[in-house]
Amino acid sequence: MTKVFAYRRCPAGTQPKHLHPAYVSSLKRAPQKPLVYLPHTLSEITGPVFSREVVDVKACDLTRQYSGAPLGERIIVSGRVVDEDARPLANTLIEIWQANAAGRYLHDADRHNAPLDPNFTGEGRTLTDSEGRYRFVTVKPGEYPWGNHYNAWRPAHIHFSVFGPAFATRLVTQMYFPGDPLLPFDPIFNCTDDEAARNRLISVFDWTTTIPSEALAYRFDIVLNGREATPVETHADGRER
Numbered sequence: 001m002t003k004v005f006a007y008r009r010c011p012a013g014t015q016p017k018h019l020h021p022a023y024v025s026s027l028k029r030a031p032q033k034p035l036v037y038l039p040h041t042l043s044e045i046t047g048p049v050f051s052r053e054v055v056d057v058k059a060c061d062l063t064r065q066y067s068g069a070p071l072g073e074r075i076i077v078s079g080r081v082v083d084e085d086a087r088p089l090a091n092t093l094i095e096i097w098q099a100n101a102a103g104r105y106l107h108d109a110d111r112h113n114a115p116l117d118p119n120f121t122g123e124g125r126t127l128t129d130s131e132g133r134y135r136f137v138t139v140k141p142g143e144y145p146w147g148n149h150y151n152a153w154r155p156a157h158i159h160f161s162v163f164g165p166a167f168a169t170r171l172v173t174q175m176y177f178p179g180d181p182l183l184p185f186d187p188i189f190n191c192t193d194d195e196a197a198r199n200r201l202i203s204v205f206d207w208t209t210t211i212p213s214e215a216l217a218y219r220f221d222i223v224l225n226g227r228e229a230t231p232v233e234t235h236a237d238g239r240e241r
């Protein structure tokens with residue numbers, strides 16, 4: 001029988017709560033019953049392998065996907081993807097999606113009264129290199145209103161999907177910008193209890209990767225679950241940690 005080396009579970013409080021009443025959609029989405037602990041099997045510790053041939057090298061530059069340049073402030077977003085033991089995760093697929101500089105998504109569901117940009121789709125993808133590094137060129141996304149409560153506005157953010165080596169390591173998250181005055185009022189940002197974990201969602205302004213006369217830069221490092229040396233035990237009450 002194949003021995004399964006499971007991935008670590010996240011410490012309590014470091015992930016968004018399923019039920020966070022200030023985030024109104026969570027009232028309908030949150031599980032109504034206690035979670036059931038599922039041990040990792042081969043289905044969870046394996047995942048798709050992405051090769052460089054299937055990722056367009058131009059897809060990491062969202063400012064060059066059309067004949068003209070998109071409006072807005074050009075920025076660099078880069079960082080490293082590592083596991084909890086600080087080992088770089090190479091050839092990991094990273095996909096991003098974001099609003100344009102005016103705070104509008106190219107999506108039928110987005111009814112915000114702000115202009116679309118014919119030179120900006122807001123979608124990008126890339127693979128990490130052998131050191132787990134990635135890099136995007138894009139424009140700074142605009143803040144946008146949403147219907148959660150009266151005068152609700154999302155802070156500027158970029159959505160990230162990071163696959164990692166297995167389905168158990170896939171992470172979908174949002175990157176924020178330092179000093180954004182909307183962060184204290186955003187129920188999505190604030191639905192993670194642990195302050196240090198929450199603040200890891202905020203990118204860092206990074207002089208070293210700026211391009212003089214071209215673009216400012218932000219660093220966003222990502223840590224995915226690491227591998228256990230021994231299988232995770234099922235807890236006595238059957239719940240996840």
Ligand SMILES: [Fe+2]
Nearest residue numbers: 099154157159
């Ligand atoms: Fe968004």
